[in-house]
Amino acid sequence: MNTLLHIILYAQIGLCFFCLYRIARGPTIPDRMVGIDIFGILVVGICAVLAIITGRMFMIDIGIAWVILSFAGTLTLAKYLSKRKLNE
Amino acid sequence: MKYITFFLILFLFWLLLTFELSVANIITGAVASLITILFFGKYFVNDVKKFFHPHRYFWLIVYTFVFLWECLKANFDVAYRVIHPAMPIKPGIVKVKLNLKTGIGRTILAASITMTPGTITVDIIEDFIYIHWIYVHSTDPEVYSKKISGRFENYLKRIFE
Amino acid sequence: MNSIIGVILLFIGLLFNLFGCIGLIRFPDVYNRLQAGTKCVTLGTSSMLLGMLFFFGFSEAGIKAVITIPLLFLSASVAAHALIRGSYIFGVKIGDQPIKDDYKEQVETDEKNEVK
Numbered sequence: 071m072n073t074l075l076h077i078i079l080y081a082q083i084g085l086c087f088f089c090l091y092r093i094a095r096g097p098t099i100p101d102r103m104v105g106i107d108i109f110g111i112l113v114v115g116i117c118a119v120l121a122i123i124t125g126r127m128f129m130i131d132i133g134i135a136w137v138i139l140s141f142a143g144t145l146t147l148a149k150y151l152s153k154r155k156l157n158e
Numbered sequence: 159m160k161y162i163t164f165f166l167i168l169f170l171f172w173l174l175l176t177f178e179l180s181v182a183n184i185i186t187g188a189v190a191s192l193i194t195i196l197f198f199g200k201y202f203v204n205d206v207k208k209f210f211h212p213h214r215y216f217w218l219i220v221y222t223f224v225f226l227w228e229c230l231k232a233n234f235d236v237a238y239r240v241i242h243p244a245m246p247i248k249p250g251i252v253k254v255k256l257n258l259k260t261g262i263g264r265t266i267l268a269a270s271i272t273m274t275p276g277t278i279t280v281d282i283i284e285d286f287i288y289i290h291w292i293y294v295h296s297t298d299p300e301v302y303s304k305k306i307s308g309r310f311e312n313y314l315k316r317i318f319e
Numbered sequence: 320m321n322s323i324i325g326v327i328l329l330f331i332g333l334l335f336n337l338f339g340c341i342g343l344i345r346f347p348d349v350y351n352r353l354q355a356g357t358k359c360v361t362l363g364t365s366s367m368l369l370g371m372l373f374f375f376g377f378s379e380a381g382i383k384a385v386i387t388i389p390l391l392f393l394s395a396s397v398a399a400h401a402l403i404r405g406s407y408i409f410g411v412k413i414g415d416q417p418i419k420d421d422y423k424e425q426v427e428t429d430e431k432n433e434v435k
Contacts, residue, residue, distance in 0.1 A: 071322060078329050081337075088340035092352070100349045100406035107398055108343060108356040114391065115336065115364045118371045118384065119329065127380040130371070134175070134387050141394035144402065151405030174386055177379045232358050233335055240342040240355060247351055249413050251423075272396040273361070278354060279400050280407060283425060290403060290413075292354050 079119045110140030221313040232275040250294040254303040263318035328370030335363030357399040
């Protein structure tokens, strides 16, 4: 059981590299922002798996805080996007 | 009346979020809820009487299951498009007429459309909702408005209006 | 028994996350990437949180995991909405030849009003 959980944890961490690829290579700025947004949601999944493996309850509190903070961050970035034009 | 209902909802949410019944925690929660109401109370639902109609909660539960089913379908739809070697996509933005009047109903409809197969809400301007569609099946307004928002609007009308 | 159901839910969540991330890499433009990313990753993470409920039962952590799910759905859909509107106004094109684009006229009239 413990091995399975560790496999899930490492696979979930591996998925973050897909997002990092998109953040590094994304041709336009909105592409990078989509990468950041998805990365924030994946971290919540990592928090959930870590809470199960270590048995520490406070991990899910970190997850809740991360949802709210990444939401606020994405909204701020999107607001900045809609006020500027490409090729300027 | 409006502010009292809002306060109770926020306070209940705080208690669920912290899960602790000590005096210090209750006082912190009450103060935090009061500060939130001071800033954001005016944006809350105006017609508070609707919170005391039991049949609305029944339709809310039915709606939750309908929404979950659509959400699952959406995921298999996206998975099919991702795995398919040729990636069958044909994107476009369509305009659909809204039948809902209240603000919260429109918000929930927009959020639901974002989570259903191949559609994302782009904007709401006056009585029209603009939707990005990953595969435009037809360009006839009646066909696609039934396909996109018809599933949810009947339930949302019963819940919020 | 409960932990077996939990692990199955975690695996389903992982699978959906994988589809979402492959979509993020494979799709050609920002709108389609957002479609794949938001839907699949949100449902996958919700499935993981539900799996956590099966591990902890109805204790403190389990109930917190359940109230994170609606929070996640609302915040993810509003964030997707803001991002897609931002990137349209920013000037990203919808594919090579969009079938239908009703939003264009609206944005253009808005810009004219702003100039005035």
